[in-house]
Amino acid sequence: MRSVFGNDRTPKPCDDLRVTRSPHADPNAVEELADAVATVGLDFVRPDEAGDVPADGVLVLPDDRQLLVEIETSSLVTTKGLRDQLRLWSHRRRANTIGVVVADRITADAREELRAAGWSWLDTRGHLRLAADGLLIDANVPAALHAPRRREPFAGRVGIEVASAMLLTPERAVSIRPLAAQIGRAPSSVSATIAAFRDANLVTPAGLPRTPELFWELASRWRPTELAIALEPRDGGLLTALRVNFDDFDEPGWALGDSRAAAVYGAPIAIKSNHPPVLYVPDQQVMRRAAQLLVPAREDSTPTAVVRVAPTPLVCTHRQDPSSFPGNGNGEHWPMTRPLFVALDLVQDPGRGREIVDGWTPPEPWSRVW
Template sequence: MDALIGAAESLGLAMRAEFDADQDRDVVVMLPGGTEIALRVKSTSLVTADSVLSQLRRWSKVSEAQPATVVVADRITADARDSLSREGWSWLDLRGHLKLVGPGLFVDSDILSLAKPRVDRQGLSGRVGIELSALLLLDPTRRVGVRQAATLLSRAPSSISEAFAALRAMGLVDEDHRPVIPSLFWELAESWKPVGRDVASIPVAGGGRDNAALRLGMDDVESTAGWALTDTVAAAVYGAPVSIRAGHPPDFYVPDQGTLRRAVQLLGTPVTSSSRAGRVRVAPVPLVCTRRIDATTWANEEWPLVNPLFVALDLAQDRGRGREILDTWTPRKPGARVW
């Protein structure tokens, strides 16, 4: 439905989602002059000349008053397109073509936003693909549509649609936009390359004159952006099977490069790696620092934590001990075991 609405809107056609099980309609086309055309939406991965007749029988209803139906598929062969058209059915081939027919309505057009080259398996598709993958893995049972993801990630719907298409082509999301577990996690781990710097001191969580400049974000932790504890120390707080000594240098994610530069300037650079007090990293995706966890009610830790997903992604960078830890760790809520 998201793809259909996006395709229609790219042609200047107004369409809205309207879930109505009683009247069996999913979207409504709004024509100039106030006329509205209700449509059912049926989705599948493939429609061919061999499958189309059985699919039409399965999707048809006995009632003569049924709304017109639009078939949305990843691929519709040329013969199947002809069969759908002869039967008076509309269709959207997600490779980039829409045919939409109804009273006072005729659309037969390529959709440039969908007509993209085939995506080969060469890693996640840029920054948007990484952000979308992280969003899906935070709550793997929740269906997230294109427009909802675009809003949550502050991205254009067209960019999100492209990223979903890339993930689907790689077999990393299903037809309902849910992540394929654990494949998507390990693909994301391959692209998880945070940039960081060691520092000679760490700020005091409860105060200090430099805290405002460092944008720690210690107030309203779960509704604001700020620093977040990650990697080994955070794993220990979450109960992962890690063994660390007292005073182990903590690792933090910060929201942006500017905060990283300011942290290095104010906290200093250690003379040697063994003398470092901690490490500060730029969050690979904004969700790291905007979806923080307040652990003060259930653990002796005053620093906000990253979501367990991001701890796991950090641990996964160690192909030895880190991955051994992941093998036996099931995180506490709000985390989900996606590896």
Template structure:
């Protein structure tokens, strides 16, 4: 059910009462939605922005909806759901916020509140849409080509999952507002939600395999032939971003990061290549992605760039960059991959 303006204000007042702070609704000033009585004895006028979901990308849109020029009102966003990375972005922008799932942040003269409060959100499912493996894989599949309409059976075939499981995952994504009625992903919200659940496992190695048809190739199954139709290793993160002409700089000897097909391949790689004793001594890093799509949907970059390694799709490279809330986010804000790929962040 959609909230009215008064519902939003009432939700804020209820959260404030829970932490022992009084407030009253606006009076005489159209740019002020509520006035908060701070413990210091001062009063903090606030202008409330209401939305359903806050991500790092949507924070930029919120900033453009800042209080009217000339007002002293402090911006405060009330949302059904604020992702962890969205919270960080709001904090960096000095915005106060209330996540209706149950958390309030309020910073002002003589007050600092960063506390859990009773949940008031009724429009989102209790179970996160991407908490399950099928939901995560489906989100990645949809973002690979966001302009295509993918049905349940087509997605089930592509993911090797039961149609019933995929149908349930679609329903959860729709309930979370991450896909529309025609199964198209809502961008960039879907990307940032997926980024929050993107947790590869990996290990640092002391040397790199030789991509030259040697023993390493056969034992480690690098998959250097017919790259776009086979499963194998995929270059990702900073070095791959450079290959895609993303605005990233790194030393020529920057240790590369690779995705390998599964955990057995990871164990084999660390055994053959050796584990690095310290991060500073690593020759590279090998990872297992949260979805097999990474190593099954590789890109052959040899026609337009140097380097022997197949590349992870730009989507997965971007998801890796997104894990760095500073440098990585800055790169993503400036990077739009060339055709035929799509910017989904």
């Protein structure tokens, strides 16, 4: 501990010492935050060590400045009701303090909302963010030793596949065997994943996907591999070799995603007619063939197209005919993936992409799940 305290362990005077210490901090949360702060090289003085400090602890910076910390706790933080909760927390939060939310789980979109509202957080699964004047820490930390041990819903590809299938039909309660057959997985694997979703409060008691929470959790894992190419497949031989399948949109084949598909579906986005298409291919084997036959684009040139491997085969099934949509003003010809996957593409851009999906409700029969 740095020598910023006297022999009685009382902090140096600060502006707000006249207020009685906060009564609402969970002692377990205080310990979890103290342990996390220690792993990033800072000192956190617990309230029982700090004397009459009007907060749940004191963060000591390397330059010996002290920041009062007030802690709010929750088992799960999602965007549902978060703004109202933040108003409550902010009302009782004292001036000149850092507000830190300590929770067993904080969803990706809730983290964005906390950040925008000026709150720090500790997700006890292993991530700490502390932000204040002269301080910014955003780091992975060890999981809290006594935090509830949850099964990780997205431990493998099956989590992405199950979440995608559920969000495609959000009005339908999950049924293990039909879902397993749909995505080609063993029922036992699907059952274990659904159990993990329930543990994480991403599935309702009625067996429905909890939206938009499940969407944003899936979006945080949506990281398809891609390749910029200099040629589009056009002649019959290439179309066959690369399993493009322009003949039957209900069967697997290449599927248009991202901005060009979003424009056809009526999303509030403006693109040029020569904007390179983003095309999903069914698997890694097709991607390897594409790299051989379609020539990777030079880094200093604009690609003709971008090819991505679908994170789940569902992306490349039940493709949509762009000529069926009134928004097809650019004469789109590529069969499109469904709006769910287009939205997942768009929100990878945390700026303009999120703004676009906020203003977009997909056409029937699809549901808005974001």
